[in-house]
Amino acid sequence: MTVLEVMERLNIKEETLAIAWIKDAIHLIQSNTKEKVESTKRDLIKSVNSTDNVYILPADLVSLENISIKDTSDSKYKKIKRMTSQPHYLAEDTSP
């Protein structure tokens, strides 16, 4: 279906408005269902402090499906579990 067909069905003349609404609708569709799922990969780095283990979510993300880590023993990506709360800092090992 073309943008023009949508405009005719709505009886509107503003092409830019129709395109904006269509994009909004697709956003809502992607938020509620899994019409088109994509994946991205990042390098994992050895962390030595509380900033090294932080990775930014993709900027264009609408809905997160899952996160997996590469198991280097068999080169397979395996889904990992989400923690509902951040680990509580009870003790920090400062010994050499």
Place this chain on the structure above:
Amino acid sequence: MSFFVDKEWFYYLRGREILLYKLRGGSSTSRISQSGVFQSYDNEMMYPDEDIADGLRIEYTRVSEPFVAEELETTTSYESGIIISFEDGTGTSVGGRDVIDLGSTATTEFVADDKIRVRGSTSNDGDYTILAISVDVSTGYRQLDVVAGSFTTEAVGGRISITQIPVEVESPSATSHINLNKMLNLAVIDYCKAMLAEQNGEIDKKEYFMKEFYSKLGDNESNKRNISVSFPSGPFAVR
């Protein structure tokens, strides 16, 4: 080396960030010292303690390629077989182009400007755009020309599939197609009608069309998961 990652690795979402943690102990025998070690109740956690190339994989939905050059239902061209080969710089229609030789004289459904996805090859899997359809002068086989520098030479033998995929329109206009199937296109129209009703201050109509929108989303999902349920009537049931 990482192992049992599904049991020993965890993530926590903090706003736009993913925080990764690893369970200390278990299969891990590395010595934990100095910074980055802390405890969480009975389970001691630590920060990831190794480099892994492409180690983090995030699966998600996004608004990608919302508009395409042709209707989604018409992007059905497909070729598959063990007679497909790849040639580096042997194109004849325009010298130097790389080609996919279909190994057959049969007419192909592909046309110029189609976007294709190659799978099953040793080193040429990927997405490409067909520049022209040509014919090998020596064999008479159909060939798909793509831009030079795309392929590594690969002989016939492997089972290769070539599937047409939609071509994105980056600057949409009235003639652009929505990159959705027919049912979801109808859902989009309901959404637009809802927005139009809202603009006109007709909130009851807006609610109605939004309900229709979600109803079509549900229909689209259930169309992929058709389940037939039958209820046998009992021997004393009123018929």
